């Protein structure tokens with residue numbers, strides 16, 4: 001059975017990339033990390049990929065001044081690496097329209113709140129967790145969803161609940177949600193891989 005070829009787009013730390021990579025090494029994972037792209041040449045995610053022999057590239061507004069040519073370069077690289085699934089994991093840029101169209105239904109993102117709550121423009125990093133605290137929600141947690149042209153608006157695939165504790169800060173909440181992201185994201189990718197290779201699935 002051929003493994004699902006996954007490209008991961010990252011901007012900074014890349015802890016979800018690491019979790020995905022580690023889970024891909026488990027015998028029944030059914031997927032492999034085929035490519036990493038970062039818009040940030042100094043990102044730890046890019047360094048991790050290079051250190052682990054994963055094909056990796058820096059593509060950004062610095063390497064391609066024109067947004068259309070950047071979009072084309074991302075798309076060409078995804079195609080060149082025979083990408084089946086794109087995962088945006090802490091990727092702080094919008095995926096370009098041509099890439100979005102070519103990989104429609106094959107791009108997933110992890111968001112650190114229970115969508116549709118606390119998503120949309122400006123809802124990233126500590127702002128998400130602060131919004132959870134400010135709204136008085138008793139429960140939060142990560143969501144994995146399909147990527148569409150609007151931020152955090154695509155269909156939700158899976159979520160995991162994390163209780164909000166009385167003395168939580170945005171930082172403490174972020175840490176506990178991130179731990180769950182590291183479990184949820186590989187589980188979703190494994191499930192997508194399994195679905196694709198399920199011999200009982202009608203074609």
Ligand code: GRF
Nearest residue numbers: 013014015016090110111112
């Ligand atoms: C995660 O909280 C993710 O939900 C959000 O950005 C963060 C990325 O963390 N989209 P990392 O780079 O994977 O460590």
